[in-house]
Structures are given as structure tokens and as C-alpha cells.
Amino acid sequence: MNLDRRTVLAGVTIAGITTVTSMADAQERHPEIRRAIASLERAKEYMQHAAHDFGGHRAEALEDCDHAIRQLQLALQFDKR
Numbered sequence: 321m322n323l324d325r326r327t328v329l330a331g332v333t334i335a336g337i338t339t340v341t342s343m344a345d346a347q348e349r350h351p352e353i354r355r356a357i358a359s360l361e362r363a364k365e366y367m368q369h370a371a372h373d374f375g376g377h378r379a380e381a382l383e384d385c386d387h388a389i390r391q392l393q394l395a396l397q398f399d400k401r
Contacts, residue, residue, distance in 0.1 A: 325381040350396060357392050360385050 348354070364385040367378050374381065 325377050325384055349399065353392050353396060357389055360389050360392075364389075 364382055367374065367382055367385075370378070373379070
């Protein structure tokens with residue numbers, strides 16, 4: 321099965337977003353974005369320690385995770401203005 325990095329990242333993000341909402345999530349702003357960040361961070365950690373390089377896609381996927389995390393953090397910062 322040949323999955324591109326965007327498919328993998330989308331799946332990871334969706335998994336994070338569909339996590340059961342806790343009481344803390346109900347009280348904070350944008351819990352879906354915070355869960356997506358946490359999910360991307362877990363995916364990044366997993367890929368960094370994996371025994372293989374995912375068909376040569378690991379390095380670029382890690383960069384994309386960093387970029388996605390940064391953009392989500394910026395979105396949260398923008399909302400505070």
C-alpha cells in the first residue's frame with residue numbers, strides 16, 4: 321500500500337480530532353486544534369523512532385508535521401488578538 325504523506329497526516333489529524341471530548345475541552349477555546357497539535361506531535365515522535373524511513377518519506381513528513389504544528393499554533397495565537 322502506497323500512502324503519501326498528506327494522507328498519513330490527514331489520518332493522524334482526523335484521529336486526533338475525533339477523540340472523545342473531555343470536560344476541559346468543553347471549557348477551552350478550539351479544543352480540536354489543540355488535539356490536532358498533540359496528535360501531530362505523537363505522529364512525529366513515532367516517525368522519529370521508527371525502525372524504517374517509510375519508503376523515503378519520513379524526513380519530508382517530519383518537516384510537514386513541524387510546519388502543520390507551527391501553523392496551528394499561529395492560528396491559536398491569532399485568535400488571542
